[in-house]
Amino acid sequence: MKRFLSVLPNDVKRPLRNARDFVIRVKNLMLYQGKNHFCPVCQKSLRAFAPYGRSRRKGALCIYCGSLERHRLLWLYLTQKTDLFDGRPKDVLHIAPEPCFKPIFHQKLGSGYITADLNDDHVMVKMDITNIQYPDASFDVILCSHVLEHVPDDRKAMREFWRVLKPTGWAILLVPIMAEVTFEDPSIVDPQARFIAFGQEDHVRVYGRDFPDRLRGAGFTVQTTTVTDLVPDPEAAVQMGLTKDSGEIYFCTKLPG
Template sequence: MCIYCGSLERHRLLWLYLTKRTNLFDAQPKNVLHVAPEPCFEPIFRRRLGAGYLTADLLDPHVMVKMDITNIQYPDEYFDVILCSHVLEHVPDDRKAIREFWRTLKPTGWAILLVPIMAETTFEDPTIVEPKERLIAFGQEDHVRKYGRDYIDRLCEAGFTVSVTTVTDMVPDHEAALRMGLTAESGEIYYCTR
């Protein structure tokens, strides 16, 4: 974690991707949905994206809109950009949430839907409900699954086309990546289009 901004490795990789490979900050008006906004990003995004920037969460009282991502209260093809990082592993019906992201994304839009990949194949068991049991099974007390490399299949089932980018894709020089605080533990970027 950065002692200055509080960013983790995954945040630094995402920032690098957003600034180098997307049109997020091109000064064109956009409707941007940011689910469970990270404190290291939210003030910057509010300032740079303006009136089209919307923060949402089911439990956090500091967001702009209380939202259950399995039932998004916005019309079809409303958002130009959807950002959702490390949320779906907390959602019992993640497939429904992913379909809602697809439904509300404009045909010309894009989404970045990040999860921690912790296995080869996704493991979930809805009968595991006790926090201690979830910690053992899924790696965290409030997770409901442990995602595997087949996460991409869930995104594609909803209709998304997915492009995966790794740290090495963004910063091929290993020493430069280390200087930026990026390692294989930074995760991967899942860039989704309709």
């Protein structure tokens, strides 16, 4: 269907796409409407989270807001453990903003909220995170999830985040942790070879459990929070589609550890 649509002119493509999206929405509603699970991001109940990704990972996607496990975990952390939504004005830098968060953050954070990305046009600022165009100590909060695994010089990006963070600010810098020890090889540049080595055509490394050490190397103090720390009740975790494999939160500050 995707290939079929791509060869059509735009004025034919658009209504067909809208019709296709409508059919998918109705199908999803019929399949996933229910009460067994709950998405904390959009506050909606559903029968199940939908499969997602190449491997069709089960119990992943909220059909209402598009949140995945890592988004729901981050949302719980932001709302329960941080001052992000306490109503006080903040300068917030959000890299590669997730569609499930963007409208909520815009509404709750107001004019201090800046979205940025290197390639996506639907953000406020075009930004190379290894060369950030803001002065030192510009932001109270920096959010950057699942971006650094695409960045060749990730240590420079981390140092840039440290530089533009205010002394009292905090950052949440997340990556997929897929190994015990980080593996990278800058000589692997072919997309297919990257897929084999790093699991995705546009990834430049596989991060391991030593990722927080790399953040510390950039000057951050890092506090790690697991799913169990955040949601101790296993039933509540299952209800929100979270497992121990849903990731961890790395909360970074410039304060001494």
